[in-house]
Amino acid sequence: MERSAEALLSAQLHVSFGQFMVLSVIDAHPGPLSQTAIADHLGLTKSTVSRLIEAGAKAGWIIVAPDPASRRSRLISLSSSGEDLVRQGDALLEQSPTVQVLTDEASLQSATNTLQAAIDIMVEASGATPPPLPPARHPLGH
Numbered sequence: 391m392e393r394s395a396e397a398l399l400s401a402q403l404h405v406s407f408g409q410f411m412v413l414s415v416i417d418a419h420p421g422p423l424s425q426t427a428i429a430d431h432l433g434l435t436k437s438t439v440s441r442l443i444e445a446g447a448k449a450g451w452i453i454v455a456p457d458p459a460s461r462r463s464r465l466i467s468l469s470s471s472g473e474d475l476v477r478q479g480d481a482l483l484e485q486s487p488t489v490q491v492l493t494d495e496a497s498l499q500s501a502t503n504t505l506q507a508a509i510d511i512m513v514e515a516s517g518a519t520p521p522p523l524p525p526a527r528h529p530l531g532h
Contacts, residue, residue, distance in 0.1 A: 417476045422465035
């Protein structure tokens with residue numbers, strides 16, 4: 391799914407899948423986010439997210455402002471063009487049959503159940519304690 395989404399977003403909107411995921415996380419959150427919160431949500435390193443934020447700011451999609459509560463932190467939000475890009479990307483991904491695999495809740499839950507079953511089999515074979523599975527989330531952060 392990620393490769394299909396990457397190709398589609400890159401060709402149609404000139405944005406990478408990683409960049410789009412950062413924009414989607416910011417869009418899904420009410421109010422500005424910290425770089426750390428975005429990194430934690432996506433499971434990416436802070437340095438990776440920092441590069442994606444810088445590129446998004448340079449493109450005019452992201453607004454970076456100092457955090458009044460911390461001199462070292464920055465608050466990240468979307469510009470109106472960033473919000474427009476997320477809407478266009480969401481519509482594009484929802485219309486694509488190759489990317490629709492996990493865009494509805496039933497498919498997402500089915501995939502989550504399949505992955506959990508695979509984890510359970512591997513854990514049982516290894517004799518280890520299974521890690522807790524986080525609640526299912528929509529792949530685009532909605």
